[in-house]
Structure formats: structure tokens, C-alpha cells
Amino acid sequence: MKVLVGGTRIRGAQSAASGLVTANMDNNIATTTVALVEGNANPTGVQLASSYHTNHIGDPMDLVALAQQIQKSSDFVRANASNRLTVIAEQIHYLQEQARKVLEEAKRDADLHHVACNIVKKPGNIYYLYKRESGQKYFSILSPKEWGVACPHEFLGAYKLQHDMSWTPYEDIEKRDSEIGIINKLLTQQVALPQCMEPNFQGLTN
Structure with a gap:
């Protein structure tokens, strides 16, 4: 499956066994794997007359939208984790400064008592x-x-x-x-x- 979006060619290939679809963008953009629901011609023991309408991917643009959504979600998760780690690093730096200050004041107090x-x-x-x-x-x-x-x-x-x-x-x-x-x-x-x-x-x- 190939779709052209905004000058970028996107290929989509579905694995019937795993229900995974890989969307690949040619212009040096990383491949994104989209997990789709596995097909089943005999759900809950009922034989379907035709499983095409329940198992096919549908509009190729849906595959592109799914891949873009997953990539965007991954970017947000990474950004949120980075922001939280930055806050933790700042807190560690603050605690280190407080520890240094405590040690300096303890040494000063001990010296003054002598x-x-x-x-x-x-x-x-x-x-x-x-x-x-x-x-x-x-x-x-x-x-x-x-x-x-x-x-x-x-x-x-x-x-x-x-x-x-x-x-x-x-x-x-x-x-x-x-x-x-x-x-x-x-x-x-x-x-x-x-x-x-x-x-x-x-x-x-x-």
C-alpha cells in the first residue's frame, strides 16, 4: 500500500498474523509501526458471511493518521519525561547546595565554639x-x-x-x-x- 501525502510517499504493509501495520515515510522519517486489531472470521463462534468489511484497513489515509498519532504521542511522552527529569535534576542541585551550606555552617559553628x-x-x-x-x-x-x-x-x-x-x-x-x-x-x-x-x-x- 502506498499513499502520497504532501509530497512524501508513505508505504503501509499489514501483517495478517500479528495485526501490525508498518508505515514508512521515504524522506528520512522513521518507520512507525501501527498495531491493528487482529482479524477473526469466526468471532464468538459465529461464522461471518464475509470478513472483508470487518478486517480490512479501510481508507489508506487512516493508516497515515494512525502512524502520525502514534509518532506524536511518542514525542509528547518523551518531552514530558524530559521535563520531569529536568525538575528532578534541579531539585537534586538545590539539595546539594543545601547540604554544602549545612556543612559550611556546621564547620563555622564548631570553630566559633573553640x-x-x-x-x-x-x-x-x-x-x-x-x-x-x-x-x-x-x-x-x-x-x-x-x-x-x-x-x-x-x-x-x-x-x-x-x-x-x-x-x-x-x-x-x-x-x-x-x-x-x-x-x-x-x-x-x-x-x-x-x-x-x-x-x-x-x-x-x-
């Missing part, structure tokens, strides 16, 4: 990090502003000791306190999240 200090550090207080000429780093409760021009050593930064014994840089204290405040409010009110079996986009479109 900094020289002559007082017992208490959570909730801000401590100021200085460096002596000898290279030793130490914590003080006096800020550079309180020292004034008499500040004896190089100021490296200020950190707040949190109740989980982590350190927050001075410039991030306000943001961190706000996050902790929201969490504490939720815990205090004992807010129970309602069970929702469907996607909830409330607040995203307002």
Missing part, C-alpha cells in the same frame, strides 16, 4: 570576635562601638549564640529571630494542619 573566651557563653547573647597581633582569636562582650578609638585588636565580626548552640552572624540576626518567632508561635498555638487530599493554591493567586 574560640578563646574568658566568660561562660549564654544563648541569646551577642559576642564580638577579635583577633590579636599574635593571630589568636577571642570573643568579647564589648562591641567596637563600646571600645571606641581604644579598640585594641582587629574586629572580625559579631555573632549571636542561639539556644540550639548554633551561631548567627550579626547581619542575619533579625531574619533568624523572625523565623524562630514564627515557629514558636505555631508551637504555642498548637496549630494543627488540616488534612487535605487535593492541591491547595490558596494565597498564591491573591
Whole structure:
């Protein structure tokens, strides 16, 4: 069977045993196999007077449409899988960045806990990090502003000791306190999240 569509010659050949039809387009287009319903001259035990009208392919253009539909469906399946894999790859990259950030902050916190200090550090207080000429780093409760021009050593930064014994840089204290405040409010009110079996986009479109 040969059909000419838009300048492209398409050949169709049907296998009677398998019910498969192969549509081949000459212009470097991949061959597409169309699965048709197998013919049966004796369905449900009833002998047909003529099986031609029930088993023949019909209009050759139907074969072309079937092949094009299968090819289009395959393209969509591939595109959807590619898009989903792209999202997964982005999520993996995000998680890798988060893991790197966690490790860096853990190392920083450990180093700060080993900094020289002559007082017992208490959570909730801000401590100021200085460096002596000898290279030793130490914590003080006096800020550079309180020292004034008499500040004896190089100021490296200020950190707040949190109740989980982590350190927050001075410039991030306000943001961190706000996050902790929201969490504490939720815990205090004992807010129970309602069970929702469907996607909830409330607040995203307002």
C-alpha cells in the first residue's frame, strides 16, 4: 500500500498474523509501526458471511493518521519525561547546595565554639570576635562601638549564640529571630494542619 501525502510517499504493509501495520515515510522519517486489531472470521463462534468489511484497513489515509498519532504521542511522552527529569535534576542541585551550606555552617559553628573566651557563653547573647597581633582569636562582650578609638585588636565580626548552640552572624540576626518567632508561635498555638487530599493554591493567586 502506498499513499502520497504532501509530497512524501508513505508505504503501509499489514501483517495478517500479528495485526501490525508498518508505515514508512521515504524522506528520512522513521518507520512507525501501527498495531491493528487482529482479524477473526469466526468471532464468538459465529461464522461471518464475509470478513472483508470487518478486517480490512479501510481508507489508506487512516493508516497515515494512525502512524502520525502514534509518532506524536511518542514525542509528547518523551518531552514530558524530559521535563520531569529536568525538575528532578534541579531539585537534586538545590539539595546539594543545601547540604554544602549545612556543612559550611556546621564547620563555622564548631570553630566559633573553640574560640578563646574568658566568660561562660549564654544563648541569646551577642559576642564580638577579635583577633590579636599574635593571630589568636577571642570573643568579647564589648562591641567596637563600646571600645571606641581604644579598640585594641582587629574586629572580625559579631555573632549571636542561639539556644540550639548554633551561631548567627550579626547581619542575619533579625531574619533568624523572625523565623524562630514564627515557629514558636505555631508551637504555642498548637496549630494543627488540616488534612487535605487535593492541591491547595490558596494565597498564591491573591
